[in-house]
Amino acid sequence: MKTYRVGVVGCGGIAWGKHLPAHKRNPHTEVVAFCDIIEERAVNTAKEFGTKDAKTYTDYKEMFKAGGLDIVLVLTPNNMHCPITVAALDAGFHVLCEKPMAMNYAEAKEMLAARDRSGKQLSIGYQNRYRKDALYLKQLADDDFFGEIYYAEALAVRRRGVPTWGVFIDKEKQGGGPLIDIGTHALDLTLFTMNNYEPAYCVGRTFHKLNKQRNTGNAGGDWDVDKFTAEDSAFGFVVMKNGAVIYLKSSWALNIADPTEAITTVCGEKAGADMLHGLRLNTVMNGKQVMIEPDLNGGAILFYEGAGDNPEDLELATFLRAVSGEGKLYVTADQAAVVTRILEGIYESDRTGKPFYFD
Ligand SMILES: NC(=O)c1ccc[n+]([C@@H]2O[C@H](COP(=O)([O-])OP(=O)(O)OC[C@H]3O[C@@H](n4cnc5c(N)ncnc54)[C@H](O)[C@@H]3O)[C@@H](O)[C@H]2O)c1
Structure with a gap:
């Protein structure tokens, strides 16, 4: 499996507590871009979990425009899950978005449509299944x-x-x-x-x-x-x-x-x-x-x-296998919708x- 370049949007509790430690343990990813509306959070998180040349942003659109990513993690409050996920898929990145998928079903359907037109993978952070x-x-x-x-x-x-x-x-x-x-x-x-x-x-x-x-x-x-x-x-x-x-x-x-x-x-x-x-x-x-x-x-x-046996490691490993074409998603966006x-x-x-x- 190749090494995937990851960008994170939202550098708060779930980024530090679940996703970024799992990425640190996984040999197939490097986290190269960090975005948070609070700049200090993006900078501190990049220092702790990023590559040496990791970039930081306060606007996710700038991060997506800069490109150079394979995967985007959407780890913001729920009202931003849909717009950020849709923008990331439309920019050509695979997305792992935190739960709940969206604020409502109309948003969830927008996300499914973006997935379908992009042909990229979209999964939701229901780690309890693992x-x-x-x-x-x-x-x-x-x-x-x-x-x-x-x-x-x-x-x-x-x-x-x-x-x-x-x-x-x-x-x-x-x-x-x-x-x-x-x-x-x-x-x-x-x-x-x-x-x-x-x-x-x-x-x-x-x-x-x-x-x-x-x-x-x-x-x-x-x-x-x-x-x-x-x-x-x-x-x-x-x-x-x-x-x-x-x-x-x-x-x-x-x-x-x-x-x-x-x-x-x-x-x-x-x-x-x-x-x-x-x-x-x-x-x-x-x-x-x-x-x-x-x-x-x-x-x-x-x-x-x-794969290891803790839920967040399994969640990431499974997502990467789907992205690489070696496996299938265990949490599909259709189920989450x-x-x-x-x-x-x-x-x-x-x-x-x-x-x-x-x-
Ligand atoms: N899977 C789980 O068990 C689990 C557990 C906790 C939280 N979550 C989910 O994770 C998400 C985030 O929760 P949290 O606990 O990390 O919250 P948090 O408040 O600790 O972190 C959210 C971060 O997103 C940033 N942010 C807000 N709007 C932004 C934007 N437009 N662009 C970039 N950054 C933005 C905030 O500044 C903050 O740093 C929520 O959707 C929550 O439901 C999932």
């Missing part, structure tokens, strides 16, 4: 261990875990709160495990009940109550065209005892699975109920030869007070 429990669950589902999955729960419920940095609590810039931020991971994992991308209708409710409180016990400290315009929790019920249902629960702040983060529960005719206390498979054997707890550390789950479509349906149902029908 967790060992998620990989094993997907293999079981594809091997028909569960039979037809007709009931699922997509769970991302924090007790007090409001992200207080950046613009996460700003509805205008992010499109919403926990539903679009972490509910998106849980729903993605659920749809992927079910292999069901055909929603019929949904109902949803969002709540702004705790976001004006102070002295909150929040993991990252108190939030700015004046800036917290997104919901603090959101719940949806999705009916798929084949009759299967998904209960989606998401919160950044909820008075609940047992938090969950980006997990799924699936129930089929033959067996079920949950991730509430590690991955558990629930079925009946010889007339008795049994619960199987797979040992995910004993023996490798071979995603493919040569359906996640965005359903999230929008839940917000719309909340806004109108009625069920939302997808066609």
Whole structure:
């Protein structure tokens, strides 16, 4: 595999915490361009993760015009995912864009159209799919261990875990709160495990009940109550065209005892699975109920030869294999667009007070 030249747009938390360390460990990339509207961030990030001659920018259009890139990472707040991704694809670069794909389904469709006209790869940062429990669950589902999955729960419920940095609590810039931020991971994992991308209708409710409180016990400290315009929790019920249902629960702040983060529960005719206390498979054997707890550390789950086993390394390695033509994407933009479509349906149902029908 050749060495790919990478440009980064957005040099904040997810760049430093996930993508750039993975690029540092991967021998097939060099990060040669860094863009952030805060110049100091671009410069500091280039110093830490860039090549010696890495260039820095405050305007992504200038970066794309300068060229010399193979891949662009879009790591900005959600409202910029669509315009930057479309510009990068149109400039002839492959794109890995962070989740959620877009603010709404119309934007997601613009991104798909840009991908199609460019012929480049577009993937979305749903790294939870590469967790060992998620990989094993997907293999079981594809091997028909569960039979037809007709009931699922997509769970991302924090007790007090409001992200207080950046613009996460700003509805205008992010499109919403926990539903679009972490509910998106849980729903993605659920749809992927079910292999069901055909929603019929949904109902949803969002709540702004705790976001004006102070002295909150929040993991990252108190939030700015004046800036917290997104919901603090959101719940949806999705009916798929084949009759299967998904209960989606998401919160950044909820008075609940047992938090969950980006997990799924699936129930089929033959067996079920949950991730509430590690991955558990629930079925009946010889007339008795049994619960199987797979040992995910004993023996490798071979995603493919040569890749490490942490989700961000696997995400990058898989993306590079698709870019090089040696493999296929594991997270397709078409799948991510359906996640965005359903999230929008839940917000719309909340806004109108009625069920939302997808066609
Ligand atoms: N995959 C995950 O689990 C995960 C986790 C956290 C965040 N994210 C996603 O990553 C994205 C960024 O989140 P973050 O935590 O890094 O936020 P952040 O606020 O820490 O960083 C975002 C950066 O983008 C910069 N920026 C804003 N507009 C820009 C523009 N037009 N051009 C260039 N730079 C711009 C900001 O100055 C900031 O430095 C969000 O979409 C979020 O949903 C994903």
